Amino acid sequence: MKNDKVRKFKTLKSEIEYQGRAFSVRQDTLELPDGRKTVYDIIDHPGAVTIIPVDDAGNIYFIRQFRPATGEILLELPAGTLEKDEDPQECAAREIQEETGMAARKFIRLGALWLAPGYSSEYLHFYLATDLYESPLQADDDEYISVEKLAYKQAVDMAKAGEIRDGKSLAGLLLLDGWLPN
């Protein structure tokens, strides 16, 4: 327990180096506790939400979609990026409709985490969404997705088998543990 070693670094300089569509890259110059300087590249991300929609039978809605950054079609929990100053639960309510065609009467906040703290400022909020009803909302133009429903145990088994292999989905399943009847 060498906790005296752990402390925050002082930011000496912070500059935007690249402005992308979904994020920007900034470069921070930091002063280490021993006085040396170091430089970090950081993805400046507005934050996001992951939704865990669960129907009355206890099944979880997942979506399947192509992910250009991975070159693969992945099975994931629905999620979306926060718009500027957007309330995370409002974002969850919008994204569940866009991605699954369902709306939820009830949202329960399960927590939040840093998705990739080594280089991204993305803070990701998790909501359990229940009391679902059909209410499709036009999805973003480029979303070619399908919906698949899985029981909790089935989803966990698929995660352990590598059939669900997306960071937020595994984290969401851990946070969901204990929330569903049996």
Next chain:
Amino acid sequence: MKNDKVRKFKTLKSEIEYQGRAFSVRQDTLELPDGRKTVYDIIDHPGAVTIIPVDDAGNIYFIRQFRPATGEILLELPAGTLEKDEDPQECAAREIQEETGMAARKFIRLGALWLAPGYSSEYLHFYLATDLYESPLQADDDEYISVEKLAYKQAVDMAKAGEIRDGKSLAGLLLLDGWLPN
């Protein structure tokens, strides 16, 4: 189950837009299934490993460190970025020594996942590391970290309470389920 909607997009162009230290940013121009074009910013990442070191008593080694991208001191499973062409298990063997001061006689691969598939090509491998013994390796210069040991249930409870809030650590705890005696 509208699986016919889900297909890969064709890459028309791919260009490096920013070259950072730990990653680069590339911009891909893609053709959607309906013929329209769209542009994605993608973090080009070499991949990484997360290690779950477990001692003979069943306790898991976590590390506490400042994360400039988040502005917070976080409690996380040990992890590290792959060097070029590096075997993931060799990376795990190196990082566990650098970050915890322990080496492992046994590594068990628990799986792999895309950490942030919305915008990053980071593919993250998970290893359970057991049969530990003391064998410190000089850490990277800028790593000011402390080691903390937690029982599995304690770690899961802390994750649910938001005291561990790092994507890979929650995913790792899900993958670890069933591997430890009780």
